[in-house]
Amino acid sequence: MERTVLKKLLEWKNSPYRKPLIVKGVRQVGKTxxxxxxxxxxxxxxxxxxxxxxxxxKQFFETTKDVRRILQNLTLAGGQKIEPEKTLIIxxxxxxxxxxxxxxxxxxENAPQYHVACAGSLLxxxxxxxxxxxxxxxSFMQIDPMTFTEFLLANGDENLSKYMEQIDTIEPVPNAFxxxxxxxxxxxxVTGGMPEPVLMWTEARDVxxxxxxxSGIISAYERDFAKHPNVSEFPKISMIWxxxxxxxxxxxxxxxxxxxxxxxxxxxxxxxxxxxADAHLIHKIYRSTAPKLPISAYDDLSAFKIYLADVGLLRRxxxxxxxxxxxxxxxxxxxxxxxxxxxxLQTLITQFEVIPRYWSQTNPSYEVDFMLQxxxxxxxxxxxxxxxxxxxxxxxxxxxxxxxxxLRIRFxxxxxxxxxxxxxxxxxxxxxxxxxxxxxxxxLKK
Numbered sequence: 001m002e003r004t005v006l007k008k009l010l011e012w013k014n015s016p017y018r019k020p021l022i023v024k025g026v027r028q029v030g031k032t033x034x035x036x037x038x039x040x041x042x043x044x045x046x047x048x049x050x051x052x053x054x055x056x057x058k059q060f061f062e063t064t065k066d067v068r069r070i071l072q073n074l075t076l077a078g079g080q081k082i083e084p085e086k087t088l089i090i091x092x093x094x095x096x097x098x099x100x101x102x103x104x105x106x107x108x109e110n111a112p113q114y115h116v117a118c119a120g121s122l123l124x125x126x127x128x129x130x131x132x133x134x135x136x137x138x139s140f141m142q143i144d145p146m147t148f149t150e151f152l153l154a155n156g157d158e159n160l161s162k163y164m165e166q167i168d169t170i171e172p173v174p175n176a177f178x179x180x181x182x183x184x185x186x187x188x189x190v191t192g193g194m195p196e197p198v199l200m201w202t203e204a205r206d207v208x209x210x211x212x213x214x215s216g217i218i219s220a221y222e223r224d225f226a227k228h229p230n231v232s233e234f235p236k237i238s239m240i241w242x243x244x245x246x247x248x249x250x251x252x253x254x255x256x257x258x259x260x261x262x263x264x265x266x267x268x269x270x271x272x273x274x275x276x277a278d279a280h281l282i283h284k285i286y287r288s289t290a291p292k293l294p295i296s297a298y299d300d301l302s303a304f305k306i307y308l309a310d311v312g313l314l315r316r317x318x319x320x321x322x323x324x325x326x327x328x329x330x331x332x333x334x335x336x337x338x339x340x341x342x343x344x345l346q347t348l349i350t351q352f353e354v355i356p357r358y359w360s361q362t363n364p365s366y367e368v369d370f371m372l373q374x375x376x377x378x379x380x381x382x383x384x385x386x387x388x389x390x391x392x393x394x395x396x397x398x399x400x401x402x403x404x405x406x407l408r409i410r411f412x413x414x415x416x417x418x419x420x421x422x423x424x425x426x427x428x429x430x431x432x433x434x435x436x437x438x439x440x441x442x443x444l445k446k
Contacts, residue, residue: 002153009038020104020116025143027121030195039088047080052093061099067111084113095120105134124278145193145310149431154202172415181428186331190322192312214316236272245318248338253305283307288357291378291404311343337385344383347430366393384412
């Protein structure tokens with residue numbers, strides 16, 4: 001499988017300012033595979049140390065802070081050659097090893113000639129504890145589920161991926177590309193972007209194996225809930241997790257604690273919710289009161305929506321059968337377009353530095369699905385899971401904030417076009433949002 005993050009890893013390898021790297025991402029998103037693939041492609045050899053399989057390796061970091069002694073001990077214990085500049089050193093499953101994470105400071109200061117990368121499940125949780133954090137001495141990289149573009153490459157549809165990449169003007173996509181891309185996107189909704197289910201589908205076309213792989217990933221996550229330091233939080237985390245499809249099935253997708261459990265209060269459940277967010281299993285999107293900068297200054301912290309890290313996991317958790325993708329556009333509209341919204345958010349998060357927000361008002365009721373910050377501009381984003389693209393909320397948003405908005409964005413099953421100041425992006429082109437916004441803004445200038 002080809003992962004675009006490998007380009008970023010190559011930049012890290014070649015950077016004159018390279019620091020030890022900490023790779024974050026949910027369990028089974030492919031962190032270890034990506035690091036080993038980098039070692040295979042770009043280094044003479046890879047020295048791999050797994051602290052879950054070999055707990056005794058932790059002792060080497062507890063007895064000394066001398067990097068050369070640590071590496072000498074690891075070389076002898078693991079029988080792996082380690083050479084400066086030529087070897088990629090991978091420390092895996094480091095989430096329960098604060099001394100290993102802390103040692104990155106000494107690698108950075110005293111042995112910068114060694115290329116070191118750390119990975120682990122639930123690293124977001126571990127790094128939330130200040131004791132284990134070598135501030136300013138490490139670089140971070142987030143590994144997300146495979147994008148739709150990566151799915152196309154894995155599925156052997158390089159021609160469709162190349163076609164989208166070379167689009168350099170806002171004009172309709174010909175049917176010869178539009179129709180197959182819609183069909184492939186349905187398949188992506190079914191598999192999601194976790195590498196194992198994608199592999200089961202793209203290589204073997206085995207639906208039951210793909211379903212089993214998704215179930216296995218969900219089970220692994222649910223076992224991880226028990227790793228919360230406070231045992232009493234375990235059932236709360238589980239209840240919030242299982243409530244996500246119900247939360248997204250409502251017309252107004254604002255998170256409600258009473259959907260988790262009747263009579264539930266925020267203060268009882270906020271720790272459990274934060275745990276899921278720190279673990280990157282969910283994305284928490286706050287309501288914004290105005291499209292102004294900095295966007296975080298206008299967050300309404302009492303109102304937010306939550307989405308899952310991956311659209312395929314959401315489909316499986318919602319127990320929606322894969323055969324839905326054979327029924328016209330049903331998969332796009334299923335439970336109030338929740339899969340489509342989740343998919344769009346998932347792809348926006350990989351392209352833009354600032355986490356999107358959403359905007360709403362009551363009496364009368366209006367809601368814009370996402371607000372996106374690109375450089376110093378904020379754009380309202382509407383997600384339509386059908387071909388009907390009329391939008392009262394986008395219109396209202398422009399009325400209220402016309403001085404601040406250069407462009408409005410709508411994702412739908414309609415074709416690529418710029419209609420006045422509304423850019424319609426076909427859902428299958430969501431990976432190209434950043435570039436398409438740039439093209440639309442150029443066109444509006446003319």
